[in-house]
Structure formats: C-alpha cells, structure tokens
Amino acid sequence: MVILKSPKEIEKITASNRIVAKILKTLESEVARGVTTMQLNDLSERLTGENQAVPAFKGYRGYPFSLCTSVNHVVVHGFPNDTPLEEGDIVSLDFGILHDGYYGDAAITVAVGKISAPAMKLMQVTRESLYKGIEKAVPDGRLSDISHAVQTHVEAHGYSVVRKFVGHGIGSKLHEDPQIPNFGKAGTGVRLKPGMTLAIEPMVNEKGYEVRILEDGWTAVTEDGALSAHFEHTIAITEKGPVILSRSDGS
Ligand code: MF3
Ligand code: CO
Numbered sequence: 296m297v298i299l300k301s302p303k304e305i306e307k308i309t310a311s312n313r314i315v316a317k318i319l320k321t322l323e324s325e326v327a328r329g330v331t332t333m334q335l336n337d338l339s340e341r342l343t344g345e346n347q348a349v350p351a352f353k354g355y356r357g358y359p360f361s362l363c364t365s366v367n368h369v370v371v372h373g374f375p376n377d378t379p380l381e382e383g384d385i386v387s388l389d390f391g392i393l394h395d396g397y398y399g400d401a402a403i404t405v406a407v408g409k410i411s412a413p414a415m416k417l418m419q420v421t422r423e424s425l426y427k428g429i430e431k432a433v434p435d436g437r438l439s440d441i442s443h444a445v446q447t448h449v450e451a452h453g454y455s456v457v458r459k460f461v462g463h464g465i466g467s468k469l470h471e472d473p474q475i476p477n478f479g480k481a482g483t484g485v486r487l488k489p490g491m492t493l494a495i496e497p498m499v500n501e502k503g504y505e506v507r508i509l510e511d512g513w514t515a516v517t518e519d520g521a522l523s524a525h526f527e528h529t530i531a532i533t534e535k536g537p538v539i540l541s542r543s544d545g546s
Contacts, residue, residue: 297464307395327408357512361390363390366384366385382407385404386405401494421499424456434534438486462497477498
C-alpha cells in the first residue's frame with residue numbers, strides 16, 4: 296500500500312533529506328586519494344549525531360555500517376573498510392538517516408582524483424538517468440513511466456540497469472511501497488499522486504546487468520567485473536510535479 300503524506304509530513308521528510316544531502320556534500324568534499332571509506336563512514340556518523348539524527352542503515356536487516364561505500368565494480372551495499380581510495384577510482388556513497396520520525400535517503404557517485412573518460416561518462420549517464428526518471432514523477436503518471444525513462448536513457452548509451460535492486464517509497468519507514476524498478480515498459484503500475492514520497496535510485500553497469508553478492512551477504516558486485524555507478528534522490532510528487540527533497544540548499 297502506497298502511503299500518501301500530508302504537507303506536514305512532507306516538511307519533515309524534507310528536513311531529513313536536507314540533512315542527508317548536507318552530509319553527502321561534506322563526504323564528497325573529503326573524498327581523495329589515500330582517504331579510506333571507513334574514515335568516511337566515521338565522519339558520516341559524527342555528522343549524523345551533530346544533526347540530532349540517527350543512521351538509517353546501521354542495524355537495518357543487520358547491515359553493520361552507517362554508510363554504503365561501493366568502489367568501482369561494487370554496485371551497492373559495499374562495506375566501508377581501511378583500504379585507501381586510489382586515484383582513478385569511483386565510489387558510490389549511499390546514506391540515510393532518521394530524524395524526527397522520518398527518513399532521508401540519497402546516494403552519489405564520486406570520482407577520486409582524475410578518472411578515465413569511460414568512468415566519467417558512466418557517472419554522467421547514471422546521474423542523467425536519475426533526472427530522466429524524476430521528470431516522470433508527475434500526478435496521473437504511472438510508476439513504470441519512471442522506470443522506463445531511466446532504462447531508455449541508460450540503454451541508449453550502451454549501459455545496463457541493474458535488475459536485482461530497486462528504488463522505493465520512503466517516509467516513516469526507510470522502505471515503503473511502491474518498489475521502483477529502473478526498467479520496464481511505460482504506462483503500468485500504480486498511478487502517481489501528489490503526496491507520494493519516493494527514493495529513485497538507478498544503479499547502472501558499464502557492461503552486463505548481472506550482479507553477484509559476496510560472502511559477507513551484502514556487497515553486490517558486477518558479475519563481469521565492469522564498473523558500476525549509482526545516484527539516488529528522495530523526491531515528493533506535488534500538484535506541480537516532482538520536487539527533489541535531498542538537496543542541501545533546498546533548491
Ligand atoms: N539506499 C539503499 C536502499 O534504499 C541503502 C540501503 S542499505 C541498507 O536500499 F543497509 F540499509 F540496507
Ligand atoms: Co534507497
């Protein structure tokens with residue numbers, strides 16, 4: 296069941312997502328050769344506390360950290376570790392919090408120093424595909440219009456969308472209905488309505504869409520070892536169209 300939120304609730308979801316966006320911005324600015332993903336995780340926890348929030352992922356179904364850090368061929372849910380980031384890496388930072396009863400959730404993929412042109416292109420197309428999806432989050436549209444727009448943009452560039460993981464509704468729970476696949480034909484699924492709050496999160500692989508989960512039970516990697524990128528925004532559907540809530544300046 297898709298829960299529609301009141302304006303008051305959307306204010307709170309906005310506040311949570313602005314905190315997420317602000318923290319992601321700080322984390323992004325800290326990414327550099329030699330920095331470890333565990334240092335980023337620890338920083339995310341400190342900043343979460345300073346914002347009167349609690350990490351959303353830590354303990355969620357047993358996930359052991361506050362931040363997901365997915366480097367190069369890691370698709371999502373990578374564990375922070377003590378390996379220094381290297382020049383040329385790309386790292387996805389996926390972060391969520393709970394604040395005043397409501398969740399925020401967003402992700403960015405960040406370049407470490409100078410990266411290859413193909414890696415840059417993959418990141419750019421993935422970010423664009425998120426915005427293509429968001430554009431379709433309008434009243435009276437259908438859920439799969441979002442999915443289809445993401446898939447079309449990604450595949451037009453020769454990349455593939457991951458099937459195994461999806462976006463989701465968000466509110467007083469981190470994961471609510473509906474599930475939001477990043478693929479599918481347009482014009483199906485639930486009808487989109489003002490008051491829906493959605494986390495849209497394309498995961499895009501440079502080559503095949505297949506993923507494999509490592510022994511830790513979480514880390515998802517590309518089956519073929521090729522690069523993967525991930526961007527996520529939480530948005531609200533309003534009468535006037537989509538509003539991105541996970542922006543630090545509220546713009
Ligand atoms: N953005 C991801 C999601 O919505 C992050 C979840 S990590 C988990 O699924 F640990 F919380 F599962
Ligand atoms: Co999410």
